[in-house]
Amino acid sequence: MDAERKPITVGIPRAMLYYQYGTIWKAFFEALGVKTVLSPPTNREILEEGIRLSVDETCLSAKVFMGHVHALIGKCDYIFIPRYSSFRHDEVFCTRFEGLYDQTRNIFRTSPQRFLSCNIDAKNHQSEGDAFQALGVSLGFSAKESRQAYRQALKKQQAEQKAAVRNQEAAAKKDGLKILIVGHPYLLSDPYLGKPILDFFRESGTILLRADHTNRDRAKTACMEFSPTCRWIMSKELVGGAMLWKDRADGMILLSAFPCGPDSMTNELMTRKLKDIPVLNLVLDAQSGTAGIETRLESFLDIIRFKKGSPV
């Protein structure tokens, strides 16, 4: 970084696409010498603040996101909220990701806090690389520096994804009861929302497989065979991941956030079409969170053990 350049701190809300693309974001800023600060892990206070700031119809994940933005206000020069629209012409992100930046700007319109975005929209000729280049330039870096930082960050993200798939391959080869969990990374990896569910299975000695720990291109191809009309990128990755791992699992859990439009369609489709595997549908909402879920998980495990002839 130019020695004369004023240091900048960028705040990143630890929610939603952070759990999918946070590695590339942090590595990009790091490569440019820009300091990043994360909001704290989700807790009850963040959730309640997000609920207070959001309209009722918003999905739980987006409500949590607003709580994270609130936690960063005044703690950094900019809060980073990228707009993910499309990576290719024939698929799109859920509209929440397209509108998140504008929605946040509107909710915090009276705050002096500055926000930063980048617009990934291949359908409108703005690839991910172009978007990151424009982001770097908007912070005062050259196009060349920004491109280099993007390439470096992309490699880091790809290596991380490959490692997750490799680790899961190794876990799937072990003996033991295996449960495949299908849910967005911002639910599953969130310490307040999804972690209690993951912990439950780990403590019960079950081997957990995650649909999102799949090569993304392979998952999209697998999804097209199951549901050729599915257009949402992240739904394709999850459904395709479920198709690729399901034969190696004894049961499958579909985890979604209330009221998620894409999941309500894809999970219903999987529940109806998949007859060869027991499926449990779990929906997290703002009121109950994970309360009461443990009992349902225990019963689900008992049913699977019973079916396999193991002691319950």
Ligand code: SF4
């Ligand atoms: S896919 Fe569902 S949970 Fe995710 S942002 Fe869209 S509506 Fe919310």
